[in-house]
Amino acid sequence: MDDSAVVTAFLGGEERAFSELVERYQTRLLNFIYRTIGDREKAEDLVQEVFIRVYRHLHRFDRSKKFSTWAYTIASNLAKNELRNRSRNPLVLMQTVQKNWQDDDRPLQFEDTTSRPDDMYRKRHLREIVEESVAKLPEHHRHVFVLRELEGKSYEEIAEITDCNLGTVKSRLNRARNSFAEIVAPYME
Amino acid sequence: MDCREFQENHFAFIDDTLSGIELVGMQRHIAECESCAKHDTTVRRSLMLFRNLPRIEPSAEFSERLNSRLRELRESDTSSVFHHSGKFAAAVAIASVVILGYIGSSLRDVDTPRDIVFPPVVANVPESELVPLLAPGPALVASAAAGLPIWTAALYAERQPLHFATADLQIASSH
Numbered sequence: 251m252d253d254s255a256v257v258t259a260f261l262g263g264e265e266r267a268f269s270e271l272v273e274r275y276q277t278r279l280l281n282f283i284y285r286t287i288g289d290r291e292k293a294e295d296l297v298q299e300v301f302i303r304v305y306r307h308l309h310r311f312d313r314s315k316k317f318s319t320w321a322y323t324i325a326s327n328l329a330k331n332e333l334r335n336r337s338r339n340p341l342v343l344m345q346t347v348q349k350n351w352q353d354d355d356r357p358l359q360f361e362d363t364t365s366r367p368d369d370m371y372r373k374r375h376l377r378e379i380v381e382e383s384v385a386k387l388p389e390h391h392r393h394v395f396v397l398r399e400l401e402g403k404s405y406e407e408i409a410e411i412t413d414c415n416l417g418t419v420k421s422r423l424n425r426a427r428n429s430f431a432e433i434v435a436p437y438m439e
Numbered sequence: 440m441d442c443r444e445f446q447e448n449h450f451a452f453i454d455d456t457l458s459g460i461e462l463v464g465m466q467r468h469i470a471e472c473e474s475c476a477k478h479d480t481t482v483r484r485s486l487m488l489f490r491n492l493p494r495i496e497p498s499a500e501f502s503e504r505l506n507s508r509l510r511e512l513r514e515s516d517t518s519s520v521f522h523h524s525g526k527f528a529a530a531v532a533i534a535s536v537v538i539l540g541y542i543g544s545s546l547r548d549v550d551t552p553r554d555i556v557f558p559p560v561v562a563n564v565p566e567s568e569l570v571p572l573l574a575p576g577p578a579l580v581a582s583a584a585a586g587l588p589i590w591t592a593a594l595y596a597e598r599q600p601l602h603f604a605t606a607d608l609q610i611a612s613s614h
Contacts, residue, residue, distance in 0.1 A: 272505065276497050284495055294498060298505050305509060380488050399489055424450040431478075431485040438484055 253317040261309060272301055275318070278401065279325045285396045286329040287336075288385050296328045322403070323411045326393065333389055376437060383433040391426035398423055440464045445475050453482065 253274070260267035279300055284293035303324050311320055387395060393412055397403045403411065409419045445468045451457045452465045469476045 268509075272502070276501065277494065280497055281494050285492075290495060294501060297497070298501070298508060301505055302508055302512065305512065376488065377492060380485075380492060383485075384489065399486055400492075420450060424447075427450060427453070427482050427486065430489065431482040434485040434488060435481050438481070438488070 254313060257308065257311065257313065257317055268305060271304065271317070275321055276301075279321065282322065282396060282401055283325055283329050285384060285400055286326075286393060287332050288381075292332060296325065296332060299328055300325045316407070319407050319410050322397070322401070322407075323413075326397075326411050330389075330393070379437045380434060383430055386433055387426055387429055391422050391429065394419055394422040395426035395430065440468045442468075442472060442475055445469075445472070446478075449479070449482070452479070453486070 251270075253271070256267045256270050256274075260271070276297060279297045280293055283296050284290055287293060287296075300321060304321060311317070384392060384395070390412075394408055394414075397408045397411060398405075405416055405419050405423075408414075408423075409416050412419065414422075445465060448457060448461060448465060452462070457465065469479055
């Protein structure tokens, strides 16, 4: 059952269809927002907000378009607003940085525990380098970069989600890739 | 193909969206240019690292929190529908009462038309003060010639009550 059929079912009064949409998109949207704003807890809050907005406004959604593009557009706008608010409020930025430091002290959850300790350390270090390198990209480059590299969106979809023309998307993606490679390169050798 | 052209098309080269001829051109350039070949390798490796970052999963409370918020949303929507419909009904009732009241009072006015009330004309000038007038006052002459009803003439006359009363007396006494 594709997204369009699930949306139709929900609009036809099938409440359970909404849970299906949540199930399909919660992890994808969470990762997209998390990689864009760098704060896991806030990313969860924003994903909740995405679903609340989808629930409220689904009847107004143009069904000739892809549901996923619409959902990502809402997520993208919320992530942009969050970054804008942070840049205006240094206290929030500081709290986020502190939270991330605390996160660093937590035990690793996503690594293979059968690996040797030095391998685990190297992997962890590299993962941190990669995450930091993404965070160093300018906001509008990072946005396009995450949508393409993590979510596998087409250029056209990215253009629609970010409300940019195709040329801008390609140019930003090219720059983002080059900048990211430059930052990461010394740690790969 | 030069290095500049290679750089411009590199993102499409990585995404494998180039046409056959362009693709061959890019591959040939890599084989000839060590710097561009190195750049290509670095970008591809860095992207591989990024794509392999572990995915995070929603927390255990995520679904519960979302369901709770959705429930609240449904309830508030339902109550607001009732709330708004109640307000609307009250507004319609008040408007109806006002309109009916207005119509009722208008109909009553039609049934019982008001009489036109003029101020009383009082001509009680003492006889000793009467001044003889040889000709009738201009108001009386004008009203008679124009065929105006008598009350209009009376209105004109009200401005000069003394002349009107005197003229009557004068005319009566001359006959």
